[in-house]
Amino acid sequence: MNRRKISVVLMILILISITSIIIATGLGPVTVSPITVLKILIGKNVSQLEYNIVWGLRLPRVLLGFIVGASLSVTGVAMQALVRNHLADPFILGVSSGASAAATLGMLFGTFSFLGIYSLSISAFLGAAVTMILVFLLSRVNGRIHITHLLLSGVAISMIMEALTNVITISAPNALGLHNATFWMSGSLASAKWSYLTSPLWVMLICISILLINYRNLNSLLLGEEAAGTLGVNVGRVQGLLVLISSLLAGTTVAVSGSIGFVGLMTPHITRMLVGSDHKRVLPVSAFMGGLLVIWVDVIARMIIAPEELPVGILTALFGGPFFIFLLKRKEV
Amino acid sequence: MRLQVNHLSFSYDNDAILKDIHMEIHQGEFIGIIGANGSGKSTLLRNLYGILTPAGGCAMLDGKNLLTMGKKEVASHVGVVSQENHIPFDFTVEEIVAMGRTPHKKLFQGDTKEDEKIIRNALKRLSLEAMSKRDYRQLSGGEKQRVLLARVVAQESDFLFLDEPTNHLDIGYQIQFFDLVKQLGGTVLAAMHDLNMAALYCDRIYAIKEGKVYTCGTPKEVLTSETIYELFRVRSFIDYNPTTKQLSIRYLPDGICNEGGESNETKAYNNVGNYSNSPVPDIRIV
Numbered sequence: 001m002n003r004r005k006i007s008v009v010l011m012i013l014i015l016i017s018i019t020s021i022i023i024a025t026g027l028g029p030v031t032v033s034p035i036t037v038l039k040i041l042i043g044k045n046v047s048q049l050e051y052n053i054v055w056g057l058r059l060p061r062v063l064l065g066f067i068v069g070a071s072l073s074v075t076g077v078a079m080q081a082l083v084r085n086h087l088a089d090p091f092i093l094g095v096s097s098g099a100s101a102a103a104t105l106g107m108l109f110g111t112f113s114f115l116g117i118y119s120l121s122i123s124a125f126l127g128a129a130v131t132m133i134l135v136f137l138l139s140r141v142n143g144r145i146h147i148t149h150l151l152l153s154g155v156a157i158s159m160i161m162e163a164l165t166n167v168i169t170i171s172a173p174n175a176l177g178l179h180n181a182t183f184w185m186s187g188s189l190a191s192a193k194w195s196y197l198t199s200p201l202w203v204m205l206i207c208i209s210i211l212l213i214n215y216r217n218l219n220s221l222l223l224g225e226e227a228a229g230t231l232g233v234n235v236g237r238v239q240g241l242l243v244l245i246s247s248l249l250a251g252t253t254v255a256v257s258g259s260i261g262f263v264g265l266m267t268p269h270i271t272r273m274l275v276g277s278d279h280k281r282v283l284p285v286s287a288f289m290g291g292l293l294v295i296w297v298d299v300i301a302r303m304i305i306a307p308e309e310l311p312v313g314i315l316t317a318l319f320g321g322p323f324f325i326f327l328l329k330r331k332e333v
Numbered sequence: 334m335r336l337q338v339n340h341l342s343f344s345y346d347n348d349a350i351l352k353d354i355h356m357e358i359h360q361g362e363f364i365g366i367i368g369a370n371g372s373g374k375s376t377l378l379r380n381l382y383g384i385l386t387p388a389g390g391c392a393m394l395d396g397k398n399l400l401t402m403g404k405k406e407v408a409s410h411v412g413v414v415s416q417e418n419h420i421p422f423d424f425t426v427e428e429i430v431a432m433g434r435t436p437h438k439k440l441f442q443g444d445t446k447e448d449e450k451i452i453r454n455a456l457k458r459l460s461l462e463a464m465s466k467r468d469y470r471q472l473s474g475g476e477k478q479r480v481l482l483a484r485v486v487a488q489e490s491d492f493l494f495l496d497e498p499t500n501h502l503d504i505g506y507q508i509q510f511f512d513l514v515k516q517l518g519g520t521v522l523a524a525m526h527d528l529n530m531a532a533l534y535c536d537r538i539y540a541i542k543e544g545k546v547y548t549c550g551t552p553k554e555v556l557t558s559e560t561i562y563e564l565f566r567v568r569s570f571i572d573y574n575p576t577t578k579q580l581s582i583r584y585l586p587d588g589i590c591n592e593g594g595e596s597n598e599t600k601a602y603n604n605v606g607n608y609s610n611s612p613v614p615d616i617r618i619v
Contacts, residue, residue, distance in 0.1 A: 084421060213441040220435050222422045226415070229384050231488070232408030232436030277422040280443075 006281050009274070013288040021066065024295045025058045029306040032058075061192040064200070065298045065312075066291035068189070068257045069267075071204045071249045073290025076264025077282055078211060078246040081218045082136065082239060083145045086269060086327055090250040091261030091320075093135050093150070094158030095128045099247075099254035100184035101161040102127020104168040121199060125251030131157055132243050132250075143225075187260035187313030189298050196256045203252045207245045208287060214238065215279040222277065260313040262320020263290050269327065335360050335492065335520050336381075336399070341390035343373075343380050350376050352544045354390070363514075363521045365531040367555075368541035369565055374524040377541065378496050381522070383407045394492065408436035412485030414478065415496035420469060426480050427465040430455050433487030455486035459513060475506030482513060495523035499530070532556055532580040540564055556580050 022041075026032040032050050039046055040054045072090065079088040079095075090096045106123030135157055139150035165184050183191075211218065217238045220228040225235050253260075271286040297316055302309040338356040342349065351373050358364050366374045379385045381392055383404060392399040394410055402410075412433075420429075433455065434448050444452070456462050459479050464472070469480060478498055485493060493514065499507040507527070511534045514521060525531045531538055531552065538555040540547045542564055548555055558569045567584055574581040 086421065215441065216432075216435050216438055219424075219428075220432050222424070223420055223429075223432065224418050226379075226384055227413075227418055229404065230382055230408060230411075230413040231432060232405035234404055272423055276428065277424050278428055 006275065006285075009281075010284060010288075013285065013292075017066070017288055017292060020292055020295055021062050024065075024299050025054055025062045027299045028053075028058060028302050029309075057192075060194045060197060061189050061298070062295050064192040064197055064256060065189050065295040067197065067200045067204055068253045068260065069263055069290035069292070069294025070287040071200060071207075071253045071290075072260060072263040072294070073267035073271075073286045074204070074208055074211065074264075074283060075246045075249040075253075076290075077268045077279070077286055078218075078242045078249070079132075079264065080268060081221050081279070082242040082246070083139065083150055084222060084224070085145065085147055085150065087147070087151065087265070087324070089262060089265035090128070090246065091259055092158075092265060092324065093132070093154035094156075094161055095131045095135070095247070095250045096254050096259030096261065097158040097161035097165065098131025099124040099128040099251045100259055101164040101168075102130070103255055104165050104184060108168055108172050118199065121203075121252050121255040124255040125248055127161075128251040128254070129243065129247035131161065132247050136239075136243065183258045183311070184254075185259065185313070186311040186317070187258035188311040189257055189294075190302075190309065192256075200252045200256055203248055204287075207249050208283060210241070210245060212280070212283050214241065215283065218242075218279040219277075258311075258313060260294065260316050262316050262323065263293060265327070266316075266320055266323050267293055269323075335362075336392060336394050336522070338381070338392045339390055341377070341380060341387050341392060343376060343385060343387045350544050351380065351387070354544075354546055356539060356546070356549075358520060358522060361518065361520055362536045363534055364523070365535035365538040365552075366522065366524045366541055367526075367528060367531055367538055367564065368547075372541045372564070373544040374541055375496055376544075378413075378494050378522065378524055382411055382413050382494050405436045408488065408490070410490050411492040411494055412488045412490040413494045413496065414481045414485055414498045416498060416500050424469050425466050426461055426469055426472070426483075427452065427456065429469050429480050430461070430465075430483045430487050433484040433489075436488065451489065452487050455483045458486055458517070459483040473506075475502050475509065478502065478506070478510055479513065482510070482517075486517065491519040493517075493519055493521045493523075495521060495525075497524050497526055500526060528556060528561065528582050532582065533577060552580055556582060 022034050022037050025037045026034050030053055032054055036046055036050055037054055040051055075090045075095075076088065079090065079093065080086060082088070103120055103124040105127075106119060110119075135150065135153050136145075138153035138157075139145050139147075141149060162185060169184065217228070217233050220231045220233050221235065221238060223231075228235050228238075267289040268282065268286045271282050271289055275281040275285050294312065294316075297319070298312045301312040301315050304310060336356070336358040338354055341351060341354040343351040354377060356364075366377065368374045376385065380387045381399060383399070383402075387400060390400075399407060399411070431444065431448075431452050434444065434451070437448075453462075456465050459482055461480060461483055464476070469477065472480065481498075495514070499510050502510065507530060511530060514523075515534060523535075525535075535552055537550060538552055539549045540555050540560055547563065548560055556571060558571055561567060561569045561571075561582070567586070568590070570583045570585055571580055572583070573579075
C-alpha cells in the first residue's frame with residue numbers, strides 16, 4: 001500500500017470519527033438527534049435539557065472514550081513491539097491492574113496529593129511502569145521473550161494487583177469516593193467531565209508523536225532484537241522508551257476510565273489486517289480505530305439495559321476474550 | 334587490509350569463550366570460519382558486529398575500530414545475515430528490504446526517491462521483484478534468506494557477515510545463496526558448517542578450536558584430514574575435484590568404516606587419496 005492510499009485511509013477515518021462522535025453523543029437513555037447535537041456544537045439555541053445532556057454529560061464522555069480508546073490501542077501497539085507478539089495488551093499483561101492498584105493506594109494514602117489533579121495519573125503511571133518492567137523481565141528466558149512466561153507472568157501479576165485493589169477498595173470505601181472496585185476492574189466512562197480530558201489528550205498526542213518519530217526503530221524491533229541491532233538500532237534504549245510510553249499511556253487512561261480491557265489487543269490486529277505492520281501506518285490508523293471502537297461499545301453499554309448501564313470494560317471483555325482465544329489458536333503466534 | 338582483528342577475547346560468566354583471536358581480511362575476500370559446535374564461531378562474529386562486547390582486543394575496519402563505533406556507524410559499514418529468524422508480523426518482502434535503509438536514516442525521515450531506487454535495485458539484484466508485495470512469512474526458507482540478503486544490499490554495506498545462514502536450507506538453496514553472495518562481490522566473513530561448501534566458496538579459511546584460531550590459510554592448507562580430525566574428531570579423505578577445481582571432502586565415519594575390519598579399498602584411500610600429502614597420524618582404520 002503506497003503513501004497516497006494511507007492518506008486516503010486516514011481521511012476516511014477522520015470523517016467516520018467526526019460523524020461517529022456526533023451520532024454517539026446523541027445516543028443514550030435519552031436520545032438527542034444528531035442535528036440538535038450539531039446545533040449545540042455551533043452554538044445555536046436548543047432546550048436547556050438537551051443542552052445539559054449533550055454539553056454536560058455526553059460530549060465529554062464520548063470524547064474521553066475516543067481519547068481512551070486511541071491511547072489504549074497505541075499502548076497495545078507499543079507493547080506488542082516491545083515483546084514482539086500480537087498477544088500483548090495492557091489488560092492481559094496486568095499493566096492496567098498494576099496502574100489501578102497503585103492509583104487506589106495513592107488515593108488511600110494521599111502519597112502524591114501534593115501534585116494536585118495529576119496525583120492519580122502519576123500513581124497509576126508508576127504502577128503501570130513497575131508492572132510492565134516486572135512482566136518484561138519475568139518473561140525473558142536467555143535474552144528472549146518467552147511467550148508462555150509472558151502470558152503466565154501477566155496473569156499472575158494481574159491477579160495479585162487486582163487482589164490488592166480489592167483489599168483497598170473494600171477496606172476503605174469512603175476514602176476512595178466515587179471510584180469503587182468495579183470502576184477499577186471493569187472500567188467506565190460514566191464519570192467523564194470536561195476537566196478529565198486535558199491531560200489524557202496531551203499524553204496521547206505526545207506519546208503518539210514520539211512513537212511515530214521512532215517508526216523505523218519499532219519496525220526493526222519486530223525483526224528481533226539481534227536483527228534490529230545489526231540495523232544500527234540501539235535496542236535497549238528503544239525498549240526503555242517503549243516501557244516508558246506504554247506505562248504513561250496506560251497509567252493516564254486507567255486514572256480516568258479504570259481498566260478497559262482488550263482494546264489494545266483487538267484494534268492493532270484489525271489495523272494490521274488493513275494496512276500491514278509498518279508502524280508509520282499502524283500507529284495513526286490504530287489510534288482512530290481504538291477511539292471508534294470505544295465510543296461505539298460505550299453507546300451499547302449505556303443503551304443495552306437503559307436506564308441502568310453496564311461498565312464499558314465488561315463489554316470490551318465480552319468481545320475481546322473470544323478474540324484473544326482466536327489469536328492464540330492461530331498458527332503464527 | 335579491510336578488517337584486522339587483534340587480541341580479541343571474550344568471556345561469558347568468567348569462562349573464556351574467545352582467546353586472543355587474530356584475523357586479517359583483505360578487500361574482496363570470501364573468508365570462512367569453521368569449527369565444531371560451541372567452538373566460538375558465532376560468538377566471534379557477534380563480537381565483531383556489535384551484539385556482544387569483547388573483553389579485550391580490537392577490530393580495525395578500514396582503519397577505524399569497529400568495537401568502539403556507534404551502532405549506526407557499524408550498521409552502515411557491515412551487514413549481517415544469520416540463520417533464518419521467524420518474524421511474527423505481517424511485512425511484505427519490499428518492507429523487509431526497505432528496513433535495510435534504517436541505519437542511514439534520521440528519526441522520522443521518510444524514504445526519499447533515492448532510497449526507493451536503492452530498494453528497487455536490491456530487489457532486482459536478487460530477482461525478488463515478482464514477489465515484492467508478498468507476505469514474508471509465506472515464503473520458503475530459501476526465499477526468506479534471499480530477502481534478507483536483499484536487505485543487506487539495500488543497507489549498502491560492502492562488508493558482509495554471514496552466521497551459518499544456510500543451516501536449514503536444502504542443497505539447492507544453499508548453493509543458490511552462496512552463488513548470490515559471490516555475485517554481490519564485497520568482502521565476506523562467513524561462519525560455515527558444511528566443509529565442502531567452505532572448500533567451494535572460500536578464498537581463505539580460519540579454523541577455530543576452543544576459542545582460539547587453530548589454523549588459517551587457503552582451503553587446501555586448512556582442510557586437511559588432520560585438521561578436520563582435530564576440529565571435529567571425524568576421519569576424512571580429501572581429494573581434488575577436477576570439475577570445480579576445489580577440494581572435496583569425504584567423511585569416513587567410524588560406525589561404517591570399522592565394520593568388517595580394514596578393507597584394501599579404504600587402505601588405498603588412506604594412503605593415496607590424501608590430497609594434502611601430509612602424514613596422517615590418526616586416520617588409520619583399526
